[in-house]
Amino acid sequence: MSSVRLHVKIKRVCARKRPRDALKAHLTPVRGGGGGSAPCAPCSSIMAESAAVEFCSDSEDLFGDYDSILEDSSILARLDDAEQRERLQSEQLQGFRTPPPSTDAMSCSAAPLSDELEDLPPSQLQFQEQIQDQAKRSRLQVAKATPTPPGGAAKIGEPEGAKRRGGVRRSIAEQLKEAMLGNAAAPAAASRSEALKEAVISREISEAMEAISAEAADLGPFFGLPSKVKELMLRLRGIQRLYDWQETCLNLDCVHQRKNLIYSLPTSGGKTLVAEILILRELLCRRKDCLFILPYISLVQEKVRGLANFGLELDFMVEEYAGSKGRFPPVKRRSRRSLYVATIEKAHSLVNSLIEGGRLEDLGLLVVDELHMLGDGSRGAVIEMTLAKVLFMSKATQIVGMSATLGNIRDLQTFLGAENYTNDFRPVQLKEYVKLNDTIYEVDPKGENGFRFSRTLNFKYSSSMQKMDPDHVIALVTEVIPLHSCLVFCPTKKNCENVAGMICKYLKEQFLQHREEEKAALLRELKDSGNGSMCPVLRRTVPYGVAYHHSGLTSEERKLIEEAYSGGVLCLLTCTSTLAAGINLPARRVILRSPYVGVDFLKRSQYKQMVGRAGRAGIDTIGESVLILQEKDRKLVGELVCAPMENCYSNLMQDEGRAVLSLILSLIGLNVASSLQQLDAFLRRTLLFVQQQQLCADRSLQEVVRQSVHILKEKELIAVTGTDSALQVTRLGRAAYKGSVDLAYCDVLYRDLSKGLEGLLLNSYLHLVYLVTPYELVPQCNPDWMVYFRQFSLLSASEQKMSAAVGVPESFVARKAAGQTVKKNPDLVAVKRMYLALVLFSLLKETNVWSVAERFQLSRGFVQTLLSSASAFCSCVLHFTEELEELWPFKALLTELTRRLSYCVTAELIPLMEVAGVLEFRAKQLYAAGYKTLSHLANADPAVLCRTIQNLYKKQALLMVASAKMLLNEKAAALQEEVDDLLTLPADLPPQRLQPKAADF
Ligand SMILES: Nc1ncnc2c1ncn2[C@@H]1O[C@H](COP(=O)(O)OP(=O)(O)OP(=O)(O)O)[C@@H](O)[C@H]1O
């Protein structure tokens, strides 16, 4: 049965041109049941398995993709030709007949066309005659090639008029299908080989039918999904059954009715699984695309990897939209549905491009993980804009949001028009404690000040140890490690490193022996990832199974540490709060070193996210958190641990309404609104509107709209046009919203780029790199003038000249390095930007973050952040320049530069690094082991990979190969779509039939 499915599934490059109508008709699922509306659940199981087969237009062959017939003989090819010719002829005939056509088309065609076409040039007449001849010949061939069974098949040779039933013309292909089915079933006076062929066809048809009906019987046993999904959940995730709340939630009426939904449960409650099942339903049953929004690139990559196998098995695409990855507009796929997994910013751009292409309704479901991020500064504003656009523009798109930390769900419900489901289930019980001096208290809202006495600590500390570790962190961690895992959240990055070092200083020798070999391998890998350089703190702590984790690490280091921690090789991580919201790294015990993040007192949501890491489902039976506090913070901590969840507020008005400005610009640019009234109507769909009493009491939203429009006009980003005074974006405005360029910088950017073109230096990357160095990082840059001067003097004469041209002359840098005062200060933004550009320039040359960081005396984490911001900004600038004709040379230049900055590795590693989550060190290992291309990786056996690649765990190998396969599929499918598009007759092709002169009638 599966082989039949495979045959059916293969969709080959079709070299014949198909009319657009036929392609549209492809969207009708065959199994929708006799042309009726396609029901949702009943088509679930098979459609994922055999995406190609369920699409069949009424003018296409039922066996269009059925290899056995295609490969069998030239019958179909000939028929196809015949059908096309006949269709063409028939169209021509109809075109010539001004009075309604006679019912007998053949009688019309019997009249020589040339009679009607005497006025045509001889060459065209000849062409028309050829068509007629061919049509006649093909009819003869068809009649010959198809034995005439009793009944149906004889119709093929019948005149056109006889083929009409109820006024609907049936295609030759359709009739042939009928004939073939008849032939297969009926005994015919045919040759032995023909009989055999028919027998094979007949068997394959019945097998295909069986496959279809068997799968139909399997519809929806697993929450409306085929049982294969259940099997995959077990095989790929180890999930045997859903938690009760998950079942309840999935069976809610509002979920069945596809209403918008917000659900909130404690951390580790298993929220993701519900979202994933809803996504699979949408992809497989409703055959719609889905968008899954996650807050960080690392989470997007993890999800892409985790779902790639589902996509491969169930035949849908998983597409990564993070960093510089993701196509705009997304590739339109005819046969397969797509799941876009996107960061917040990329999701916004994706929704914009779908609106622009009139394709937003293709998006069946939008899921937002960590919905409380709506309240998180400018990123929250971007989520709000995305959601508001979908709410306003597409009734067909369902929105689902989830979070563990939502205070004012009601506001969000009103904003999204959503139902709410809440449950306090947690698979592993979490016990929250605080430690004050020598006493541990359990958090208990009913206790005095929110605490209840639990135990007194009696650690035997030496006096030196007591001095080093007055908070007893070492004692608290050694109660659980190395057998269990532990996370220690620290207020600053430096503190993370210090605490890791301090703990190791007092750990016993036996810690060194625990998983010794794997830790040695990890150290080697950390060294390789740094091209021979290694962090001295990690070198000291890793042998004890301890590491630190914060944004100062390179992404390679972070990944290695995360993987080693997940695999149990490392048992303790000291980390900053970023780990809590980032990758899923739970622990048996979580310790909060202090109730501060930097100098700010913890927020309730931060506290909940951190302690929520405690207790690993399926591994631990209990999770514990200990917050270490000092007497002075006792009251505040009492309020913190017992307070209700924080509220989440709209950020559209933050920074003097910056987000509202860019929202209005994009609404006008996308033609969503072109008048003040339409803008008002849109703003009424925002969270800001729901919360305007709290956030915007001093003026109405209408006033906000009018003021914003005024500012945009002043900035010449929009203008009023036409007699109806419609608002329209200017060219600059369009470039700004297309490139997602911050409105604060768009005119500076335009000026810099235009000036750049006057003397663009192209014999090195420096000038281009300077132009795409992100403006927002400039304030964070404090050049070391000596380093600046040294690097500057290494530049070529033309590079120095270019630098002087943008406002950074050598004399200025030299004077600063010499500590002299400079009378005429140049533009400091240009000076700092050039310094950052020098960092990027060095990186492009050497591709070694470590040595560049050392040379410029920056942290390696910052250098990497600079690199990833520059690659993202470069792609923004690229889109910006695409809209402005005068900046045309940048298009080609920045396409390549984006790629170089995105990967910043030697060219041969790039194909491997395109796979989600494959970083430079892993790409190098793979390359050295002979896996040099995407195809190598996609065809690798994970078990062999594990054996060949050092420290690659089986699960990672499986996920890596699956992502590579998915990416390969995605690329191949995109090419296939391109081929199909190229071969499709344009819908607006001018009429290709000759118009007779009026005198002819
Ligand atoms: N029904 C289930 N049976 C067993 N394990 C499950 C089940 N559902 C989810 N899990 C597992 O529980 C763990 C936590 O789930 P998940 O990441 O979805 O939590 P969450 O609710 O999103 O938490 P957070 O708010 O921290 O993101 C995951 O490892 C997941 O695979």
Ligand SMILES: [Mg+2]
């Ligand atoms: Mg989650």
